[in-house]
Amino acid sequence: MTLLDGKKTSETIQQEIAADVAEIKANGGKVPHLAAILVGNDGGSVTYVTNKVLACERVGFGSTLIRYEDDVTEDELLAKIEELNNDDEIDGFIVQLPLPKHINTDKVLEAVDPKKDVDGFHPTNVGRMVAGLSAYLPATPAGILQLLARYEIETKGKHCVVVGRSNIVGSPMSILMSKPNYPGNCTVTLCHRNTVNLAYHTLQADIIIAAVGIPGLITAEMVKEGAVVIDVGTTRVADETRKAGYRLRGDVDFDNVAPKCSFITPVPGGVGPLTIAMLLKNTLRAAKREVY
Ligand code: GUN
Numbered sequence: 001m002t003l004l005d006g007k008k009t010s011e012t013i014q015q016e017i018a019a020d021v022a023e024i025k026a027n028g029g030k031v032p033h034l035a036a037i038l039v040g041n042d043g044g045s046v047t048y049v050t051n052k053v054l055a056c057e058r059v060g061f062g063s064t065l066i067r068y069e070d071d072v073t074e075d076e077l078l079a080k081i082e083e084l085n086n087d088d089e090i091d092g093f094i095v096q097l098p099l100p101k102h103i104n105t106d107k108v109l110e111a112v113d114p115k116k117d118v119d120g121f122h123p124t125n126v127g128r129m130v131a132g133l134s135a136y137l138p139a140t141p142a143g144i145l146q147l148l149a150r151y152e153i154e155t156k157g158k159h160c161v162v163v164g165r166s167n168i169v170g171s172p173m174s175i176l177m178s179k180p181n182y183p184g185n186c187t188v189t190l191c192h193r194n195t196v197n198l199a200y201h202t203l204q205a206d207i208i209i210a211a212v213g214i215p216g217l218i219t220a221e222m223v224k225e226g227a228v229v230i231d232v233g234t235t236r237v238a239d240e241t242r243k244a245g246y247r248l249r250g251d252v253d254f255d256n257v258a259p260k261c262s263f264i265t266p267v268p269g270g271v272g273p274l275t276i277a278m279l280l281k282n283t284l285r286a287a288k289r290e291v292y
Helices: 006-026 043-059 074-085 105-111 123-130 139-150 170-178 198-202 254-260 272-287
Strands: 033-039 062-068 092-095 159-163 187-191 207-210 228-231 235-238 246-249
Touching: 006 043, 006 139, 006 272, 033 043, 033 074, 033 272, 043 062, 043 272, 062 074, 074 092, 074 105, 092 272, 123 170, 139 170, 139 228, 139 272, 159 170, 159 198, 170 187, 170 207, 187 198
Parallel strands: 033 062, 033 092, 159 187, 159 207, 207 228
Antiparallel strands: 235 246
């Protein structure tokens, strides 16, 4: 069994990006600049956005963090998005999700200029991805593709079972794994929380990508010997022995599943760190006008 070290892979990608930025600076080019909008004080979201901003500093990007209280109005958010769309200093920006219930998330995401949509959430980028056109790919699925590629995992003709159908991970992941590229070229089954007899499907899988947010859902009996298992789950579960009072648990029962696998990602230190690396990569592509 080989542990897929997302932390190390993320560091390698960030070093590659930092080298690119150094070259841009040496040539007097525009230094990439990422902005992030964060609404409210949800612990997970604050941590994610803080890490994104710190990562920008590490690779030499400019960064701007814009924070609002939970009671920000939709109009205020839309006005800020319009401002960022028109700000030439900002190459790309993200609106951290989830947003409070009184805000229409679809409307907010659609207001982002697709050319600056480095999260790849705008319907234009989703559509371009589905059509196989140049697009910003959402960071977590893109990070999983990087992990498969950099560990040279064979995917052609394999059966990939994606568990979870979110717009952020499961749905785009299933599309990307079906495309005739490497990594991809798989036969894909998309399962979700209403799938009947999930184990029947996961047992057929050469590659399982679990992204439902149900800790420990994928148990050893549900996994074929030699499977590749990618765990996207990062649910906070109470743990009094930790200083923070919680620990992160994946969707996979790691201790019992790992011995059956050819490759598996840990939680934490698997897919998570790659999401940030790929967001930076998208921002670099935005600054270089590589996508549009
Ligand atoms: N919430 C969970 N994952 C993500 C992500 O990749 N981007 C944004 N903006 N919000 C998220």
